[in-house]
Amino acid sequence: YWDEDLAWQGSGTPVPDVARRMVEHGCKLSIEEIGKGMIDYVAQKEFERIPWIDGVEDVLLSLKEAGVPSMLVTTSPRHLAENLIAQAPAGTFAGYVCGDDDVEKKPSPAPYLAAGRKLGIAPEDMKYCIAVEDSMSGLRSAAASGATTLGQTGFMRIDNSDGPQFASINGYDGITAATLDAYVRSRNA
Known part of the structure; x- marks a missing residue:
């Protein structure tokens, strides 16, 4: 069944x-x-065709225009991660950590810490990074890494609103690099 x-x-x-x-x-x-x-x-x-969620491509472009690198952190295999990046707006991803990498899987913080290392970010500085996750294992992974974690509540049928995230968002409309920066600043104030 x-x-x-x-x-x-x-x-x-x-x-x-x-x-x-x-x-x-x-x-x-x-x-x-x-x-x-x-x-x-x-x-x-x-x-x-990647079934992009409305507004995600705009967020990625806003981050690129602001000079903020984006990393894909996924448990998906390498060929799926590379395909997603290939279909994203050009230059919006600095890289990825995927399920084929030799790193513990979510909910371990290891994938997010590995993404930080690829960007030259020390573990103690992960609090200045933002992670948007929609699954509970992803929320646990990102939060345990120290990243400022946002729960994406708009597309899941499972309630993740009581997870370890700093805050939650419901969709990507109106989300920009400045919006994400405000979450990081608020958390670290």
Whole structure:
């Protein structure tokens, strides 16, 4: 048995963990077969077109124009991370940390700390970085890294409003580099 609610509960969770849950709910495929099928399906759809959430591209362009580097921190495999960056507005990502990297996975702070290192940011300065996450494991990861963490509540069916984030936003309309800077300044005041 598998339904949309169970699928949403797996959002932001490593694929093998979701596959394990599917096996626990009666799927007869192996964890590896399920994982490969899930990744292959998402890859096919995303290589056709990334389904950008309204306003995300504007936020990325605002950060680029302000000289603020953006890093993608994802548990997705490398080919999916690279495809997303290739379809983003040119020059908006400085790099990525992905599920294929030799780093602990979310909810560990390791992926965010690795992203900071790639940008030359010391762990004690992560509080000046902002992370926007929509899953609880992502919120825990970002917050544990020390980053100023925003919970994105606009697109999840699971309530993450009581997570470890500094603040929450509901969508990306009106979010700019200046808006994000205000959150960082408020948290570190």
